[in-house]
Amino acid sequence: MRAQFVLSEIGVGLRRNLTMTFAVIVSVALSLALFGGALLMREQVNTMKDYWYDKVNVSIYLCTKADATNGDKCAKGAVTAEQKKQIEGDLKKLSIVENVYYESAEEAFSRYQEQYGDTAIASVITPDQMPESFRVKLKDPEKYKVVATAFEGRDGIESVQDQRNILETLFNMMRSVNYAAVALMLLMLVIALMLIINTVRVSAFSRRRETGIMRLVGASSFYIQMPFIMEAAFSGLIGGAFACVLLVAGRYLLVDHGLSLAEQMPLVNFIGWDVVLAQLPLVIVIGLLMPSVAAFIALRKYLKV
Numbered sequence: 001m002r003a004q005f006v007l008s009e010i011g012v013g014l015r016r017n018l019t020m021t022f023a024v025i026v027s028v029a030l031s032l033a034l035f036g037g038a039l040l041m042r043e044q045v046n047t048m049k050d051y052w053y054d055k056v057n058v059s060i061y062l063c064t065k066a067d068a069t070n071g072d073k074c075a076k077g078a079v080t081a082e083q084k085k086q087i088e089g090d091l092k093k094l095s096i097v098e099n100v101y102y103e104s105a106e107e108a109f110s111r112y113q114e115q116y117g118d119t120a121i122a123s124v125i126t127p128d129q130m131p132e133s134f135r136v137k138l139k140d141p142e143k144y145k146v147v148a149t150a151f152e153g154r155d156g157i158e159s160v161q162d163q164r165n166i167l168e169t170l171f172n173m174m175r176s177v178n179y180a181a182v183a184l185m186l187l188m189l190v191i192a193l194m195l196i197i198n199t200v201r202v203s204a205f206s207r208r209r210e211t212g213i214m215r216l217v218g219a220s221s222f223y224i225q226m227p228f229i230m231e232a233a234f235s236g237l238i239g240g241a242f243a244c245v246l247l248v249a250g251r252y253l254l255v256d257h258g259l260s261l262a263e264q265m266p267l268v269n270f271i272g273w274d275v276v277l278a279q280l281p282l283v284i285v286i287g288l289l290m291p292s293v294a295a296f297i298a299l300r301k302y303l304k305v
Contacts, residue, residue: 020151021199023194025239027192027195028240031185031188032239033247034181035283036280037181038182040275041174041181042178046147047270047271057135057138058144058161058162059161060087060133060151060157061158063156063157064105065077079132088134090151091134091136096146100136102134102135104132108127108130108133109127116287148160148162148294173219193290196232197297200232200294200295200299204228205276231295232292233292235291236288236291237284240284240285244284247279255270272283
C-alpha cells in the first residue's frame, strides 16, 4: 500500500466533508473531556477519602449532669473518674486503636469558642455544658464499628460518633456530580459516534466512483477502507488532543490559577499534576481508536460496490 495515495485520499475526504469533520472533532473533544473529567473526579474523591479518613477520629462523648436529666443513656448520672479511667484503659487495649486523646470540658469549650465564638449561641454556652470526650485514632478507620459495639451503651458514655459520617455527605455529593458527568459523557459519545458514521457514509458515497474503479482493478477491501478509517482516526486524534488541552487548562485555571481553589480551600487535598498527566495517554488512545472502530463498522455496511 502506498502511503502517498492513502494520505492524498485522507486529504480529499477531509476537504469534502470539512463541516462534518469539524463537528466530529468537537463532539469527540467534548465527550473525551467529560470522560477525562469523570476519571479525575473519581481520583479526587479517592484522594480526599484517603487524606481525610487518615485524619478523622472516633469520638466517645461522656455523660454530663445535663445529659442525666435529658436522656436514658445517662440515667445513672455524669461520668465518674473511675469510669473514665476504665474507658480509657479498655480503649488502649484494643489492637485497632493507634492513639487515645482525652479532651476535658474546658478544652472542648475553648475549641468551641474558637470555631463558633462569633455566633449567638456561643454567648450562652458555659464550660459545664460541654461534654468530656475521648478522641480515638484508629489504625484502620473502616473498623469504627468495633469501637462502637464495644462502648455504646456503657455507663458514663453518652454517644460514640464516627467523624467519617460528616464527610460522607460531601463524598456522596461529589459522586453524584461524577455520575452526572459520566451520563453526559455517554450522551456526547453517542452523538460523536453517530456523526462519525454519517461522515463515513457521506465520504464513501461521494467517492463511490473511485471505489468502483479500485474494485475493478483488484484492490482489496482493506486497501479501499484504509483512507476512510484514517480520516476518522485523524479527526478523533485531533479531538483527543483538544480534550487533553481542556483537561490541563481546567486543572490549571480551577486549582492553580483563576479560581485558585487550592488557596480558597486549603483543607482540600487536590489531585496533583501527575494524576492529570497520567490520564492524558488514555484519552488520546480512546480518541484514536473510537472513531477508527466506528468507521470500520460503518464501512462494512455502507462501502459496497
